[in-house]
Amino acid sequence: DDSRTLQMEVTRFGQDEALVIVRDITRLHNLEQMRRDFVANVSHELRTPLTVIAGYLETLQESGQAPRNWERPLGQMSEQTVRMTSLVNDLLLLARLETSERDSGRDRIAVHGLMERVADEARSLSGGRHQISVVCDEDSTITGDAGELHSAFANLAFNAVKYSPDGGPIELRWRIDASGGHFAVKDSGIGIDPLHIPRLTERFYRVDAGRSRESGGTGLGLAIVKHVLLRHSANLSISSVPGRGSTFTLNFPSQKLTQTSSATT
Numbered sequence: 001d002d003s004r005t006l007q008m009e010v011t012r013f014g015q016d017e018a019l020v021i022v023r024d025i026t027r028l029h030n031l032e033q034m035r036r037d038f039v040a041n042v043s044h045e046l047r048t049p050l051t052v053i054a055g056y057l058e059t060l061q062e063s064g065q066a067p068r069n070w071e072r073p074l075g076q077m078s079e080q081t082v083r084m085t086s087l088v089n090d091l092l093l094l095a096r097l098e099t100s101e102r103d104s105g106r107d108r109i110a111v112h113g114l115m116e117r118v119a120d121e122a123r124s125l126s127g128g129r130h131q132i133s134v135v136c137d138e139d140s141t142i143t144g145d146a147g148e149l150h151s152a153f154a155n156l157a158f159n160a161v162k163y164s165p166d167g168g169p170i171e172l173r174w175r176i177d178a179s180g181g182h183f184a185v186k187d188s189g190i191g192i193d194p195l196h197i198p199r200l201t202e203r204f205y206r207v208d209a210g211r212s213r214e215s216g217g218t219g220l221g222l223a224i225v226k227h228v229l230l231r232h233s234a235n236l237s238i239s240s241v242p243g244r245g246s247t248f249t250l251n252f253p254s255q256k257l258t259q260t261s262s263a264t265t
């Protein structure tokens with residue numbers, strides 16, 4: 001295959017003059033593709049051995065035959081296996097999302113239903129420590145990929161739980177205005193220093209790696225959110241006050257939405 005990838009840059013000078021720079025970025029493009037394929041392959045290959053390890057660990061723990069002083073190490077081994085499994089799954093998902101930034105999916109997803117489902121999942125993660133509410137101003141459907149949208153909504157809701165260690169209210173809200181539909185997750189947790197906000201969607205970027213790890217984070221959640229949004233012509237906005245809490249908002253353009261019915265709370 002000898003197709004080339006070109007990048008063009010145009011700088012205008014007044015009315016009828018322009019500087020055009022054309023770069024051949026085929027090599028760069030191919031390298032990037034190789035990196036993605038490599039990550040996807042490695043993640044995929046790691047799944048089977050992980051499943052086997054997790055399976056035997058569980059059998060061993062449930063058999064009651066492990067020596068007494070092995071309980072703790074075995075517990076830690078399963079915990080780490082769970083962590084590694086979610087890391088591998090997130091890497092695989094991210095690699096898949098990155099291969100195409102084009103619009104994905106023709107599913108019609110009912111927003112209110114999705115919010116209730118995500119709220120229930122967040123409640124189970126919270127274990128009753130947070131008051132989690134759903135406010136749906138006007139129900140709508142989003143055109144896109146059901147699985148991808150679920151992971152974007154869920155990532156924000158789970159982060160709200162993870163980064164509100166003292167409990168507190170969390171609100172999931174959907175509202176519509178002239179610019180489109182907005183899904184906002186508002187918490188009253190630890191907040192984020194404005195300094196970090198522009199970098200949060202980078203892979204493995206964490207404000208506090210220790211805290212993230214403790215709460216089971218992989219550092220890939222917001223990178224996944226960003227790529228899901230790119231594929232739905234949507235974007236993310238973040239506002240936060242350190243020590244007071246954060247609001248993460250997914251903004252969908254009107255052309256991705258169909259309004260279905262009036263207010264449901």
Ligand code: ADP
Pocket residue numbers: 155159160162163187189190191192200201205206207208212213216217218219220221222223246
């Ligand atoms: P992680 O798996 O570490 O949670 P994410 O990509 O989901 O990875 O988030 C990246 C970082 O952004 C987190 O490590 C955390 O520092 C910060 N963060 C995300 N959501 C929140 C939130 N609701 N409140 C405070 N900090 C947050």
